[in-house]
Amino acid sequence: MPDMPALIARTLRTFDPERAHRLAIAGLKTGLAGHHASDGYPSLRTSVFGLGFPNPIGLAAGFDKNAEVTAPLLRLGFGYVEIGTVTPLPQAGNPKPRLFRDDHAKAIVNRLGFNGQGIDAVEPRLRQRPRTGIVGVNIGRNKLSAEAEADYVTGIRRLGPCADYLTVNISSPNTPGLRGLQEPAAFESLLKACVAARTMHAPGKPLLVKLAPDLDNKALRAVVEIAVAQHADGLILGNTTISRPDGVPDRLSREMGGLSGRPLFDLATDRLRCAYRVAGGRIPLVGVGGISTGADAFAKIRAGASLVQAYSGMIFDGAGFAARLAKELDECVRDAGFTSVAAAVGTAG
Template sequence: MTACERAGLWLLHRFDPETAHRLSLRALRAGLVPLPGAPGGARLRTRLAGLDLPNPVGLAAGYDKNAEAVTALTRAGFGFVEVGAATPLPQPGNPRPRLFRLTEDRAVINRFGFNNDGAEAIAARLARARRHVPVGLNLGANKTSADRAADFAKVLAVCGPHVDFATVNVSSPNTENLRALQGRAALAALLAGVIATRDGLARPIPVFLKIAPDLEEAELAELAEVALTSGIDAVIATNTTTARDGLASRHAGEAGGLSGAPLFDRSTRVLARFHRLTGGRLPLVGTGGIASAEDAREKMLAGASAVQLYSAMVYQGPSLAARIARDLDRLAAREGIANVSEWIGEGRERWLTS
């Protein structure tokens, strides 16, 4: 991290977390943040659900909820970028404060509640953006919708022509009863509607499913069965957690989803279990607690084809993705492997027994 970046982080941390979040997006749009482009090369090149990525390090949904800084983010070092979540209609989300830094734990708690400008506004911004790497959209449902399952397909119909993949998000803990849609019958019906909408697009795109880290073994087995038979193209493991194990921060008791370093072990175990349940037949994206190349490599060893990060940037700055990608390249060179895909699943059993 450069001295300039350290100073920028110091300044942002003088503001409350949500204000700092908004300021960081403005700085990206204004060209105040160095944009190194996505590190690539033969060892980093990744194929994910038909998408060609220069490197396997992606941006998780939640940072650029309204697709305001897409062009800049696709030049910030990420191999792919996910924006959103978007809902059919605009909604304000939950009351503030709703974002908390847990500095001692290198973690974040959020309870935003799908605050966004709505699918139409987000689609317009996506249409104007210049994409230097693949860009996806996280699909959500309006809190007051009479048919939340139908909302996901509605957002895809509006925004699908302007993105390279879409993620069905039924695993956020911040919209009441949303996680109930992860049940076998409800999820199968929801995904059938999304897949039908995807197949009707002029340019059909891959559909991902994002799952929670707080699932029991039977629930995870049901999800794996649905995932393998529904026609989706990849699974993201995992979303934020409602668990609060071993936290030191004064904000530990805040309601919402916990992300960052404390989520790493829990999410990686779920990732490994899902890789075993699907027999490696479905590409997986590992997210939750990644803050270094070693973390990213561990996710791949557990079964991930690619990874996503977000919370660690709060503490390490926007250049983190490029640093992780370059360090992954060095790790691969040191191990003498031709491509990072050779790591996928090679350390799964260790996570299944931990």
């Protein structure tokens, strides 16, 4: 029997990356990808910021930007799905081509620039979605908005009530000025406004912040301390990198934008480890960047991640990706002598 999910992924990779992405979303809507169980691993069940996850492997933001296929994605075996980034108004994003893939290096560069349908289109989909599985909502600002803070507050007010958790994305490299919101004064002011909006419009909903893997130790330390002081519920480390680590082919290195996939793994894991040392358990961390196996996920967990997310790995592996990762991670956890994934968090910090 051919491995159908892998075959479909291989076929999709023969298309231009944006076309392949549209086809994948269309295929998921038809139910073509089917059901890949991954909730049968007691070792992987975990509770983080008050939510119970069947397994700690989430789909990272950017695949389902407009909340079109949350239920089919959860059926692939992800423990949770993060939709978005959603901006208040619809926007087209940057000119094409803006998405580049290298199958051999398992790397992607994108400079999409928050292309998306905006809150009015996304909100009803979130409200009407089947109430099974955890769906986080990643929010951002419009490129031409004069008031970044107001855009995040609008996202929280409109989408917070129908999200299981919220992510404030201040780390995409493709919106001019966005990463400036990670600077201490701007970050403190933004986070205060976001926490207040959450408390008013979506009380009890965990509020996370997604950071860039390009922050150095000093900048990361400052951001973690502010996040703890202002009572954020979690930090995601992290987004794509503007650096070009070893292993990135020239063709991709030359393209402007954020790099993801395998070559991001070491940098992102190193930043996660640094954040964990600073946080010292005061705030849970989500490890993202370059995960393509259960062993990669386990390495993030041992470096300090309570949850992990992946995106690029699924593009190269296909619809069976999350279920395979869950199976491998369960083996890693038990082989290392842990009874639960939570017990392994930070053990190699």
